[in-house]
Amino acid sequence: MRWPWRSGRTPPPILVDDGSLAVLASSFDPAAGEGPALAALASAGHPADAPVLLRHLFALPDPSDAPGQPDTPAQPDTPGPPEGAGASSSGAGEAALRTAVERDGYEVHRLGERLAVTRQVVPTILAVAQERARMTGLETRLPVVYLGWQALAPPPARTSNPP
Known part of the structure; x- marks a missing residue:
């Protein structure tokens, strides 16, 4: 017996951010909402029920913005921050982000x-809004800055018109 919800369907392909995918929609303005970006996704020819790879972008804080750093230039006889201090703070932000999200796929x-x-998702306004809300929540708890999201998918097939 075949399960009725599986009859004739093939599972969607697993999308991997390896450079072969195109950015079909994006939003870096939290006030704009997800609707206009997802409308752009539909106008690019992406099927509504096909998954995309949703990529959220984060920036690590600048080491000079770290708390405890003096705002005035260091005196010649005062040692500066140790070599690689910025790398350790960015490494801590990356590790904290990994810990917070990798267990959820x-x-x-x-x-x-x-x-x-x-993460691969079927792009609906609700799904993308929930993803964005989660990522902006991480920004308040971790040493990262949330920039926005991009929807990646295989480039739509171009149909050529005969001359």
Whole structure:
């Protein structure tokens, strides 16, 4: 016997952020909401029920913004911060972010100077709003700055018109 909800369906492909996916929609303005970005996703030709790889971007705080750092330049006889002090604070932010999200199925990796937190979802306004709310909540508890999100998927097939 075949299960009725599985008849004739193939599971969606697993999307991997390996450079082969295109950014079809994004939102970096929290006041804009998810509706306009998801409308752009639909207008790009992405099927409504097809999953995307939702990539949330975070920045690590600048080491000079760390608490306890003097705002005035150091005197010549005063030693500066130890070599690599900025790397340890950024490493702590990355480790804290990994601990907070990886147990829930997210993947964390570096994307240049940024941290990318990804998970495959079917993009609905509710799903993306919940994801964004979770990520902005992490910003209040961890030493990271939430920048926004991008929806990645295989580039839509271009149909060519015959001459």
